[in-house]
Amino acid sequence: DGGITQSPKYLFRKEGQNVTLSCEQNLNHDAMYWYRQDPGQGLRLIYYSQIVNDFQKGDIAEGYSVSREKKESFPLTVTSAQKNPTAFYLCASRRPGPSNEKLFFGSGTQLSVL
Amino acid sequence: GNSVTQMEGPVTLSEEAFLTINCTYTATGYPSLFWYVQYPGEGLQLLLKATKADDKGSNKGFEATYRKETTSFHLEKGSVQVSDSAVYFCALSDNGGGTSYGKLTFGQGTILTVHP
Numbered sequence: 738d739g740g741i742t743q744s745p746k747y748l749f750r751k752e753g754q755n756v757t758l759s760c761e762q763n764l765n766h767d768a769m770y771w772y773r774q775d776p777g778q779g780l781r782l783i784y785y786s787q788i789v790n791d792f793q794k795g796d797i798a799e800g801y802s803v804s805r806e807k808k809e810s811f812p813l814t815v816t817s818a819q820k821n822p823t824a825f826y827l828c829a830s831r832r833p834g835p836s837n838e839k840l841f842f843g844s845g846t847q848l849s850v851l
Numbered sequence: 852g853n854s855v856t857q858m859e860g861p862v863t864l865s866e867e868a869f870l871t872i873n874c875t876y877t878a879t880g881y882p883s884l885f886w887y888v889q890y891p892g893e894g895l896q897l898l899l900k901a902t903k904a905d906d907k908g909s910n911k912g913f914e915a916t917y918r919k920e921t922t923s924f925h926l927e928k929g930s931v932q933v934s935d936s937a938v939y940f941c942a943l944s945d946n947g948g949g950t951s952y953g954k955l956t957f958g959q960g961t962i963l964t965v966h967p
Contacts, residue, residue, distance in 0.1 A: 741894075770954075779855075779940060779959040780895075795954070827894055838883050838902075838944045840955060842894030 739764045743828050743843035749851050750815065750822060758813045758846045760828035767833045769811040770840065773797060774825040783826075786811055815848060823849050853878045857941050857958035864965050870928040872961045874915075874941035877922065882943040884908075884917050884924040885955070889938040898926075898939070931965045938962050 741762045750756045760769065768787050772780040782795030786805040800819025805811055811830075815822045825847050829840040858873040876884065883902045887895040899908030904919035915926045924941060941958040 743894075772957075777959055779857075780955075780957040782954060785954065829894075838885075838900070839897050840887075840895070842896070844892070844894045 741828055741830055741841055741843035743826075743846050745846060746844070748846055748848045750848060751851050753817045755814055755816050756822075756848065758815070758826055758828075758848070760811045760813065760843060761809055762811075762828075762830045762841075762843075763809060764830055764832070764841060765808070766830035766841070767808070768831040769805070770829040770831070771795075771801075771803065771811070771813045772827045772829065774827055774845075780827065783813065853882065853943055853945060853956040855941050855943055855956055855958035857939075857961050860960070861962035861964060864931055864963070866933055866965055866967050867930045868965075870926070870931045870935075870963070872926040872939055872941075872963070874924045874926065874958060875922050876924065876941075876943050878943055878945075878956075882945065884915070885942040885944065886913070886915055886924070886926050887940040887942060887957075889940065889960070891937075895940060931963075933965050933967055936963055936965045 744759045770785040771783040774780050781797050783801050784803040786792035789808050792805050802814045825845050827845045828843045854877045856875050885900045886898040888898045889895045899910040901908040901917035907916045913928045915924050938960045940960045942955045945954045
């Protein structure tokens with residue numbers, strides 16, 4: 738079955754540590770997105786990528802980094818510069834074309850600080 | 852910039868009650884509008900969408916009509932079930948083209964709990 742796989746489901750970060758969240762899709766989608774979800778604040782866009790080897794900052798990119806070396810993969814690194822990283826992180830993808838606006842979401846990674 | 856405002860939650864209903872979750876938006880141009888649903892511990896799933904004014908999106912007994920004159924996209928269901936308990940997000944899509952295409956702006960989410 739096609740879909741988006743995020744791992745791990747739960748992740749703990751120590752002070753000053755960088756951690757990387759994995760997002761893999763086998764839907765052959767060009768566009769991929771990372772959102773952060775905090776209680777009562779909805780989803781906020783961190784980074785997105787419309788095509789391999791290209792990505793753009795979203796609304797809250799500070800303290801995060803991404804790469805897009807393969808179409809299937811869009812990992813997110815939460816760096817030590819992100820002072821409040823505890824949140825639920827969601828990866829999403831979208832088919833190419835102006836009429837394909839539906840986002841497909843992974844099941845998320847809950848990141849907590851030790 | 853674009854923004855989406857949802858009614859404050861949480862919303863608690865008895866089974867078979869009528870549901871309305873209000874959503875209003877601010878956007879330039881002609882955005883598409885969406886309702887997504889999130890069940891506990893999962894990602895979001897598209898529930899319904901509308902791409903132009905006066906369109907009605909519907910799915911699983913839920914409906915929402917794109918009202919450009921009131922910039923609203925309220926979600927309704929005539930008779931809720933316990934299995935409808937979830938978080939509901941209203942969202943709009945930036946159709947301005949270029950590198951911003953496909954970005955969604957989400958509301959803050961509304962928690963719905965339905966009791967038997």
